Amino acid sequence: MAYDSGLTQRVREVLGVRPGLSERKMFGGLAFMLDGKMFVGVLGSVLMARVGPQRHQDALAQPYVREMDFTGRPMKGYVFIDPPGLADDRDLAAWVLWCAGHVAALPANKPR
Numbered sequence: 001m002a003y004d005s006g007l008t009q010r011v012r013e014v015l016g017v018r019p020g021l022s023e024r025k026m027f028g029g030l031a032f033m034l035d036g037k038m039f040v041g042v043l044g045s046v047l048m049a050r051v052g053p054q055r056h057q058d059a060l061a062q063p064y065v066r067e068m069d070f071t072g073r074p075m076k077g078y079v080f081i082d083p084p085g086l087a088d089d090r091d092l093a094a095w096v097l098w099c100a101g102h103v104a105a106l107p108a109n110k111p112r
Contacts, residue, residue: 002028002044003028003029003030003042003043003044004042004044004045007042007045007047007083007086007092008030008042010086010089010092011032011040011042011047011092011096014089014092014093014096014097015032015096015100018034020034020035020036021033021034022034022036024038026038026041027041027043027070028043029041029042029043029044029048030042031048032096034100034103034104035103035104035108035109036109037103037106037109038050038103039099039100039102039103040095040096040099040100043070043080045083046080046081046082046083047080047081047086047092047095048068048070048078048079048080049078049079049080049081049095049098049099050077050078050099050102050103051077051078051079051098051099051102052077052102053076053077055098055102056076056077056079059079060079062081062085063084063085064081064082064083064084064085064086065079065080065081065082065085066079066080066082067079067080068080081095
């Protein structure tokens with residue numbers, strides 16, 4: 001699955017330049033990572049968002065949001081946001097910054 005280059009660029013503009021930010025092609029899309037932890041991704045024209053298990057239900061209560069079921073089973077703490085929920089730049093920024101804040105608060109990954 002190709003990813004939407006326009007949505008990808010909009011995510012990049014929200015994030016700007018920040019320490020620990022990287023991109024990686026994953027799952028047929030593009031994942032954005034902060035210090036090695038994935039926090040958002042673009043799959044087709046949909047945004048994958050890592051909102052965390054504590055705020056999962058809050059996220060699902062928002063318009064145009066659905067459970068992330070990439071593997072056929074819903075993944076707690078992750079949601080998909082469909083294009084109408086990302087049309088406004090402020091809405092996209094809110095999702096991206098929510099997810100970046102969530103992973104920034106997680107413990108550091110253990111070295112492999």
